[in-house]
Amino acid sequence: MSEELFQKMSQSIVDGDADAAVALAKEAITTGVPPLDAITKGFVTGVNIVGDAFGRGEAYLPELVMAGEAMKAAVTTLDPELKKQGTERRTLGKVVIATVDGDIHEIGKSLVATMLGASGFEVYDLGVDVEIEKIIGTALNVNADIIAMSALLTTTMVKQKEVIEELDKEGLRGKFKVMVGGAPVTRDWVKTIGADGFSEDAIGAVNIAKQLIGAA
């Protein structure tokens, strides 16, 4: 019986159908299927199918993003039940992500957040125009592994540097890996500010994040 449900769960992710994924997650709860099984044997299978197809050039970005959104919706639905049962979903690590103070450009950052989430990271997306204190404060509160920052302007890119300087000043630099991104970010800049990693696109960002936490 569960096998059929897991299959449907996987398919809902492949179809990028968040509504179906949520309905199936609820069905799992009412029928007593362990929520952790629903994730690992059901939904994650779908994520892997789409991810592999994308890697082979047989699936395209909207399919990948919608799979990620559907996965997020399913996990959000299952989370209360997981907590109730005292079980915990194993994630690769926690990432706090934001577009820096003074910069309102969202899409690249959100794409990275979705990809990280779909790849098994627990993602705290703080949105755009986020102040240094909030980025570092959240990272401390959730005990993040990685701080990820985006900037589209050369004038706001300097905030990435300021966050790292602030971490240094507070003696927190060793606590987090820092990755940066955005159109003006270059390898030279990453070296200058002493970030741990950068990527020019969302797929690369997932690989960098995995490397940074030793999961690659």
Added chain:
Amino acid sequence: MTKKIKSISNPKLKLEILTPAEVRKIHDATLWIIEKVGVKFPSQRALDIWATNGAEVDRDRKIVKVKGEIIEAALKKCPPIYPLAARDPNQDLSLDGNHVYVGTDGCGVEVIDIQTGERRTSKLQDVIDVARVADATEEVAFHWVPVSAQDMPVESRGLHEIKAIWENSTKHVQTESIYDAAEAKAAIEMAALITGGKEELRKRPVLSLMQCTASPLGHDGGSLDAALLAAEAGIPTGFMTMSACLTTGPATMAGTLAVGNAEVIAATALLQLAYPGAPVFYAAAQTASDPRNGAYTGGGPEDFLFGAATNVLSDFYNIPLSMGSFATGAKEPNWQAGIENSLSTFMASIVMSDMLLGVGFLHGSRIWSYAEMMMDCEIFSIIEKTMRGIVVDDETLALDTVAAVGSSSNYLTQKHSRKHMLEIFMPQFMDRRPYNEWESKKDDARDWALAKARKILAEHQPDPLDPKISAEMAKIIASVEKKRTAESISSR
């Protein structure tokens, strides 16, 4: 001595890319978007102007919904024709719908060093060098800030950049790298030093301002405030949408045109509501994202079609257009760069886009290359020549000469040939040598283009800016820096 500026005018070629009914449909869709979906204006001043003018303003979400008739009435106040003035009045440009001008592209973050060939972070000296090279070419009619002066303070960087260009070129400066009120105010004061006062600046705007929208359907607060200040001063101001199919716009081109159009005309209407009759332009560089990785393409059929379609929209609103062409996604000057920059520029030119941006970049407007700059200039020259089309009259049919040559001689001996030979386009960077000569050297366009840029940089002396004006500009910049330092100390 005034240097000639090349432009496309009185073209024989034309293209109907959208029918009047299709334009109308896009316009109606645009008004529907602005009225029903709304556009984000995160600026107190902008929201106040909208509220005063009958728009529905959601102050929490900063979303404005405006009835179509308000937008249409505001757009009717846009002046259809006005000049972009230059430090040298002989280099003034007329945005009259019958000229296509090319600028340098902007605003990149790296430069292929003209001497070493190394790629490195851009700085103020690069802005100076590019301005000087551009000043010497006849193809570049005006400047954008080509690369970011990343060795200058953040709060005054945009001011250092325009000062550097004015000091090294007599041509018009359009900045796309000033996006807050304090810098815009200082930039206007600097421009007024050149014209000898703010009233003169209104008549002869030696500066224009380009702001990017924040697709989809949004704007940046600082950009809006800067644009309002510029419009108030009579500085030509434009909003550029870079809406991209699949990511910041719908996957389909018509939808992306409408979304970008909503961003641009809503902001343009705002300027007209605040300052009726202010000179404004439409700016656009729509594209598509690659479905395989979301990448900015920097070229491709969608870019070419957008390049032609957008001028039809700006003509519909009767305002000049600043259109993104060139800006290849290629990593070096190569096959891809040649195709992308030729076709994008041809398509934007054939519909007579007023300003084209611009020459000089690789990797989607991120890396400056002097070789690419020179070759882009040649692409424009080829298109300019092509756009003139074929003249058919008695002189060009040359029947007397045809009769004289008959079938027994050739045309090299004819006076008619001497008279018209220079009308045949002679490229600087196309290889028409004998094969053996190429084989012995194995050099190509890239080598020649770089050599030309090096020669210009070594030899060209631009007409200097009055040192007194330079000094006054430096004072204005210093006061902006001082003020910002004081603010940051007081906020601690």
